[in-house]
Amino acid sequence: MTLADYCDYCLAKPGTTQEEPFGPGVLVFKVMGKMFALTDPEAFVSVNLKCDPETAADLRERYAYVLPGYHMSKAHWNTVEIGTGVSDAQLRAWTDASYELVRASLPKKVQRELNT
Numbered sequence: 001m002t003l004a005d006y007c008d009y010c011l012a013k014p015g016t017t018q019e020e021p022f023g024p025g026v027l028v029f030k031v032m033g034k035m036f037a038l039t040d041p042e043a044f045v046s047v048n049l050k051c052d053p054e055t056a057a058d059l060r061e062r063y064a065y066v067l068p069g070y071h072m073s074k075a076h077w078n079t080v081e082i083g084t085g086v087s088d089a090q091l092r093a094w095t096d097a098s099y100e101l102v103r104a105s106l107p108k109k110v111q112r113e114l115n116t
Helices: 003-011 055-062 089-105 108-115
Strands: 016-019 025-033 032-038 046-050 064-066 075-083
Touching: 003 025, 003 032, 003 089, 016 064, 025 089, 032 089, 046 089, 055 064, 055 075, 075 089, 089 108
Parallel strands: none
Antiparallel strands: 016 025, 025 032, 032 046, 046 075, 064 075
């Protein structure tokens, strides 16, 4: 998957924006202002994804290319290395899970806005 493909995939999700709140070099995808994915737009060698703590630990045990979140809460974020075995389907599925986890944490009013 290319960076452009990944950006298109993320931006197709309702309420998603693409920002650089930490400055150049960190591309952040947010749903209604809350982060669900981060990557380096220059290298695109990894993606940080939000994850519930049990699943995060399980994925790290099962896959060598899933690491504790780089510069993030290790309990709630994983770093997925690109080009080291992760399939496009896995990356999409884990991105979907991250998006849905963050979306579910939004206030009910904001969730309703996304559904319309």
